Amino acid sequence: MTGKLYQVLEEFNPKKHDVQLTEQQSKCFKLFKKGDVIKPKTFIETNADYFKTSACKEPKNASKYAVNTSLRIAKGLGIIVEVSDKPIQFKDFLDLESISYFSDQLRGSKNKFLKDTQILSSTKKDYLYRVWEFSNWLHGRLFEFKQTKHLSETTFEIVTEKITLDGLEHLLNLYKKSFNSDSDFIRVIKSFLNDESNSKCSAGYMKLKYAAIMSYFEKNECELKFKYNPAIKHNDYSNENADATLSLEDLLNMLTAGSASILEKAVVLCKFQRGLDNTTMVDRFNFQAWGQLVKYFGTETYENWDLSLCPVPIRLTRIKTNYTHTGYLDIDAIQALQKYLNVRYEKTGSAMKNNEPIFLGRTKQPIKDFWIAKLIPRLARNAGIQKDLNSSELVQRHEKTSHELRDLLKSTLIVEGVAPYVCELAIGHKIGDSYEKQDKLYPDKSRQEYMKASSKINIFSNIVCNMKGNADVVQYKNQIDDNQQVLSSLIKDKQSDTDRNMELIQMISNLRAEVNELKNSKK
Numbered sequence: 001m002t003g004k005l006y007q008v009l010e011e012f013n014p015k016k017h018d019v020q021l022t023e024q025q026s027k028c029f030k031l032f033k034k035g036d037v038i039k040p041k042t043f044i045e046t047n048a049d050y051f052k053t054s055a056c057k058e059p060k061n062a063s064k065y066a067v068n069t070s071l072r073i074a075k076g077l078g079i080i081v082e083v084s085d086k087p088i089q090f091k092d093f094l095d096l097e098s099i100s101y102f103s104d105q106l107r108g109s110k111n112k113f114l115k116d117t118q119i120l121s122s123t124k125k126d127y128l129y130r131v132w133e134f135s136n137w138l139h140g141r142l143f144e145f146k147q148t149k150h151l152s153e154t155t156f157e158i159v160t161e162k163i164t165l166d167g168l169e170h171l172l173n174l175y176k177k178s179f180n181s182d183s184d185f186i187r188v189i190k191s192f193l194n195d196e197s198n199s200k201c202s203a204g205y206m207k208l209k210y211a212a213i214m215s216y217f218e219k220n221e222c223e224l225k226f227k228y229n230p231a232i233k234h235n236d237y238s239n240e241n242a243d244a245t246l247s248l249e250d251l252l253n254m255l256t257a258g259s260a261s262i263l264e265k266a267v268v269l270c271k272f273q274r275g276l277d278n279t280t281m282v283d284r285f286n287f288q289a290w291g292q293l294v295k296y297f298g299t300e301t302y303e304n305w306d307l308s309l310c311p312v313p314i315r316l317t318r319i320k321t322n323y324t325h326t327g328y329l330d331i332d333a334i335q336a337l338q339k340y341l342n343v344r345y346e347k348t349g350s351a352m353k354n355n356e357p358i359f360l361g362r363t364k365q366p367i368k369d370f371w372i373a374k375l376i377p378r379l380a381r382n383a384g385i386q387k388d389l390n391s392s393e394l395v396q397r398h399e400k401t402s403h404e405l406r407d408l409l410k411s412t413l414i415v416e417g418v419a420p421y422v423c424e425l426a427i428g429h430k431i432g433d434s435y436e437k438q439d440k441l442y443p444d445k446s447r448q449e450y451m452k453a454s455s456k457i458n459i460f461s462n463i464v465c466n467m468k469g470n471a472d473v474v475q476y477k478n479q480i481d482d483n484q485q486v487l488s489s490l491i492k493d494k495q496s497d498t499d500r501n502m503e504l505i506q507m508i509s510n511l512r513a514e515v516n517e518l519k520n521s522k523k
Contacts, residue, residue, distance in 0.1 A: 006038045006071055006080040017077050019363055024066035025073065032074060037083065043067060065378070076363050086132075087139040088167065093132050098169045098220050103128060105219045109279070110319050113287040113357075114366060130212035135168035137192050148179045168216070175222050186226045189213055193228065202237055206230035237389070237397065246404035248412065250385050252459045254400070258379035266340035267359055267372065268379070269333040272405045273457055274314055275427035276327075278369035284316045286366055289329075291354045293337075300352070302341050307331050311450055313443065318428035325425045326443065328450045331461040376402040409457070416453040422446050 012029040021029060031047060032038070044067050074080045084090070093099055109122035142164050149157045165171055165188075175185050192198075193210060201209075210228050217224045230236075251272065255265050270289075271281050296312050297305040311328035318325065329337075337358075344360060345351060352358065357366035380386035380400035387399040406427045413423040421431045421438050425446070431438075438446065455462060 004040060005083045005085060006040075006075070007083045008032045008034050008036045008038065008080050010034055010079055012074070012077075012079060017079070019073060019077060021070075021073070021362070022066070024063075025070045028066055028070035029074065029079075032070075032079065038071070038080070040067060040071060065374075073363060076365065086136045088132075088135070090129070090132055093135065094128065096169050098172050098216075099128070099131070102131070102216050102219050106215075110322070111279075111283050113355075114283045114368070126208060127212040127215060130209045131168060131216045134189075134192055134209070134213055137195065137197070138165045138171060138188070139167050141165055143184070143188055143191075145174060145178070145184045147174075147177070172217070172220055172222060175217070175224075182224050182226075186224060189224070190226075190228075193230075194233065199233075201234055203230040203234040204236065206234050244389065244399045244401070244404060246380075246400050246408050248408065248456065248459055250380070250383075250400060251405075251408065253383040253385055254376070254379040255460075256383075258381075258383035260379055262336075262340050262343050263359060264375060264379065266333070266336040267367065267375070268405070269336045270329060271372065271402070272409055273311075273330050273333045274316075274327045275406050275409045276316070277318065277320060277406065277428070278372045278402055279319045280316060280428070281372060282367055282369050283319060285314070286357045286359050287355055288316060289314050290352055290356070290358055293329075294354075302338050302352075305334065305338065307334060310334055311447060311454065313447060321428065321430070323428060323430055325428055326446065327426050327428070328447065330450075330454055330458050332458045335461065372402050376400055376405070412456050413450070413453050416456055418452050419446075419449045422449040426450065 011032060011034050027050060031043075031050070044064055047067075048063055071080065075082065094103060103124065106124035106127055107122070108124050142162055144160055144162055146158055147161050149159055151157050163174065171185065171188065175182075178184070192213075193206060198206060198209070207230050210230065214224065251268075254260065255268060260268065267281075270276075270285065271278075274281075274285060276285055292314055293302075293305075293312060294300050297309065299305070311330040312334065313326050313328055315324065315326045317323065340359070341352065344358070347360065348364065359367045361367050361371060377386060377398040377400060380398065385400065389397040389399055410423050410427050413426060414420075419438075424431050
């Protein structure tokens, strides 16, 4: 695999292209010259010194992030276009008869608001890219196949031929014409799976490639069967990284020391308190939450939302399981959302409307799942709490990821004694059987159960939060508020006494002045 290539169609013009760029991204855009073909990895290595800054702790990671983000923004603006040095481009590959037939039988992404191309992953997308990779590998390679030749109407001969393949569909057509065993074709597939180009892949990734190829043949009515164990040659990291954790203290550090923007803070808190996976967050919550918030608070004027009504029920359908359930947004998420909506208004010049995306990226487009997937690891790294986990050389895995937010919410709810069914519903897990409908029949009870954890999950609005103990934070906060009121009253009384003393001193001074004037007049 040679990686992506991009061709620069035009150079960046601030007057023409309406987008806000960071300092690093601005540097990157200046390097995009019309006509250049950019290979990201080479581009990063060549210009590494250009991106170095004295404040940057990890220049290599920073430059990689800046370049990849800049390429994505430039592609969205139409400044660059992705090109390919592959035998067949992906869009043309999809038009092949067998691929189109295969694709129609695969499950799509179930998106309601975002296009399939705007979502990072789905079974269909994963499988299509993997068989495209296999097809490109096959192109131009020479293999031996046993073929059946007609010598006469009743006579056949099995001959061995060396055939140079022209991709995956060519291999499929050869198989359809073959009357011998599957061994030749299994050998070709195994050659790909065992090829050096796959040596750096994890066992999980190789399992995906194997499944995609098998599915392609099966759905084209040419099922092949053979056993394949990727763990024999590839490392399996699934169990080694099972202890990854994210605590409430980590979350607080990420959103403070991690230098989270107003947008990032609002997204993270909404995702955390509502217990959402990335795809449901960007394709459902981002488009459907606003209408529910307005209805619940009774006004579109978000500055006037009554926070005493928190937590707010938000009902969504989880995309992965097609399960509709209710979760909640508490005070921290609502306050962060209010601050972001001010930024959004300044950015767009228009107020929020129903079914519009709440969270917008730099190009004023809805945030994507890959943006969230990269956000949490970056904030954790900025805060100095990120840990690298065992992973393949192709993909770096981290301890703190967006997935850990859902684990953190459920764990916190359990520790705070929230009813088990509410703990499951909060992260979109089905409860019991079809007879269990507590959340629908007794919604107020579900909300009250969720509120048991408010003192823990509201890490900002609670002034003092003993996240490791059992302190009653709400009660302690109320005591602080009462003490502040008493203190304010004392200060006011003290100020009144001071004012009265000043008046008395002034009166005495005036009397002394009058006495002196009388003495002088008598002299």
